[in-house]
Amino acid sequence: MRKILFVDHIFHRKTISSQFFLDLLRTRYEVEVLFVDPAEGLPPDFTAPADVQVAVLWQMDYLAPLFLAAGLPTVVVPMYDGSGQMPRTHWGISGEARFISFSFNLHESIRRAGCNSLLVKYFPEIPNEFVSDFSEMRGFLWQRAPQTGIHWRTINHMIGHQLASLHIHDAPDGLFIDQSAHSFIGGVHYPVTVSTWFENKADLLAAMHRCNVFIAPRPSEGIGMAFLEAMARGCCVIAHDLPTHNEYILNWVNGILFNKDNAGPFSISNAAEIGRSARETAVEGRRVWLERDCGRILDFIADAVRPNRTMAHFDRRKLDRLVNSYVRGYEHYVSFLKMHEDTVDDILGNTRQEEPKRISPKVYNRLLEFSAMDDRGAFSAMGLGPLIDDCVWTAAQTAMFNIPLEPSPPGAVLLLMDIMAPANAPHSLQTRLLINEEVVAQIQLSPDYGCIRLRCVIPTAARRGRALQLKIVTDCLVSVPSSTLRTGSTLRGIGIRAMGVFDLDHAPLKDIVELEAQAESVVADPTARRPFVMWCLNKGLQIDSPEAVARFDDGRHRRAMDNAPAINVVESARVQRVETAQRSTHRMDTIWRTRSSRVHPILGDVPYHALMDQILAERSDVASGLDIGSDQGLAAFVAWYYLVGVVEHHLEDYLHPEEVAWLHEDCPSGSEVAGQRLSRVLYCLWAMRSDLQHAFDLSRPEGPGALAAWAEIYGVQEYPHLANFISARHGTAALELA
DSSP states (O other): OOEEEEEEETTHHHHOTTHHHHHHHTTTSEEEEEEEOTTTOSOTTOOOOTTOOEEEEESOGGGHHHHHHTTOOEEEEOOHHHHTTOOHHHHHTTTTSEEEESSHHHHHHHHHTTOEEEEOOOOOOOOSOOOOOOSSEEEEEEOSOGGGTOSHHHHHHHHGGGEEEEEEEOOOSSTTOOOGGGSOOOOOSSOEEEEOOOSSHHHHHHHHHTOSEEEOSSSSOSSOHHHHHHHHTTOEEEEESSTTHHHHOOBTTTBEEEOGGGOOOOOOTTHHHHHHHHHHHHHHHHHHIIIIIHHHHHHHHHTOOOOSSOGGGSOHHHHHHHHHHHHTOHHHHHHHHHHOHHHHHHHHTOOOOOOOSOOOTTTBTSEEETTSHHHHTTSEEESEEEEETTEEEEOSSEEEEEEEOSSOOSSOEEEEEEEEOOTTOSSOEEEEEEETTEEEEEEEEOGGGOSEEEEEEEOGGGOBTTEEEEEEEESOOEEEEOSSSTTSEEEEOOEEEEEEEEETTTSOHHHHHHHHHHHHHTOSOGGGSOOOOEEEGGGTEEEOSHHHHHHHHTSHHHHHHHTOSSOOOOOOTTOSOOOOHHHHHHHHHHHHTTOEEEEETTTEEEEEOHHHHHHHHHOHHHHHHOOTTSHHHHHHHHHHIIIIIHHHTTOGGGOOHHHHHHHHSBOOGGGOBTTBOOBHHHHHHHHHOHHHHHHOOTTSTTHHHHHHHHIIIIIHHHOGGGGGTSOTTHHHHHHHHO
């Protein structure tokens, strides 16, 4: 019998969430289990047992290069919630491994990176007892990640008016999650019971079994054991619209999907029918899992082969640096991959050469029509619905494309998109397009406009590696009649008819304009002609005429754009408002002038402006949880506003430089904590989080330094915006603590 080394996260020793996979492996293999604490990692002298033939890494994909370097056939089981946003390079450095994916979106990302991935779907055992009584709605919420916005206040806002009771299992993941801000405080018309951690899983299941409406606890999942078990019991499952939820749930058929960032009240009067469909889905899924997928997994592992390149080909120190960068958090890891090309090339076995002149015909220099199946396969995407009327329609308020740029062109690229609103949309749809998290267009899209074409020039400096991430965010979805769903209708957002990426060194913009002009000249209906208006970067360059095209293509503008720091605005002729950099500065100054000062014993003068008041008025959940009349409440609100509110309400462009500087500065000298330097933003974060107050005593000499270390290692993972406000000097303390 072959022997497997099963490498798992130490947290799963307690949750036993990987036990079903271990049981499967033991039906054919001898299994030795190794639990790893990412904070400690593998010992420098670690070697796999001599009698091990295969290494299987459960959610520990960052360790794959080490096991491949050791010469072991390696199978990796990554999870979407931990690795769904990883760049292509992350998968490429483990290209000789095999991957088992429980998420379609993750499977596509891995496959498009050139790796071997097996897609499977897990369903748990089907219990004999199932929910049959829906005479009243009894909800169950596990507050596992309340800091993401999925907590009892959100649920009360969406379905509270229909609940007869609610059980809150208040047991968040992680050491540094503040439970107090989201603890139940009453004020609802239905009875609420609260539990914390259960020592016995049977006690947790007993609490769940008393309910018939189950709210999935996190925005996304790797597999999603809790909500799958609820589906198997016939519960009406309500889940955030991200994988793996939306890969198991067909909205309003066997579950309900919502957007936590724009959640409003909705009816669950058909919960009984949804619960029955959920159980049918689980029964059929369990059959496929047992009869097909279990065997495929075991065979897939059996076919794993030894890597071609082993430790003799690598510098172990480089591998250790790669692994340590992952442990420090997503931003550190991605930055490491970008900045240490030599290490990545060493692992990949590459020798760095000049980029090839030939451009891949798969993506470049042609407009991909989504009516063709082959063309739809050129990009990986999520949040999309079926092909209808020659358009791929967004099926969620946020849809995302990952567009490969392989091989990476040396200069700027042009992105073209043909988009349209549903014909029956009752009003214009507010739509934002983001490229690599930068807002590049804000459009009022009306069905009266027909299909319009957006053009966006993306400079070299604005690209992230060899891919573009395009997000389409719509303010609402439109209900469209459907003959395929039991509910009789489906939700639809923006339609995408075509998309193209053009390398401007090989397909000059003026040539593209001439080709389009020829095509448009044969259109009989003038209103059907797609307008040509484009704004590029913060250079204010508007390309809407042959003269503007000539200015762009003479080389001077292109060189300036290639060195530009970021994308600014791209607008179509339908855009009603164009905001230049000058207007943005004026807007920031206007808001900043409304500020008043409040004296705080630690922070000194705290600037408080009108936009803070406006956000506080809109967010009753924040206002009710924070007493900003007190010193601690004021500091906590400052932390929430800049680290959470600014991100949730898309206010990054409203931040005045003096605001950023004020947060970055240390608390005034007269109010030093324990005689040490501590930035204002870290003190405010400490005031907001009761768990940090318990963990770090700022009255002790080592307290501020330890808090700064926590912020750099863990804080930036929970609050990515925090990285904009903390100094590099905190790194010394972080390294000492680590």
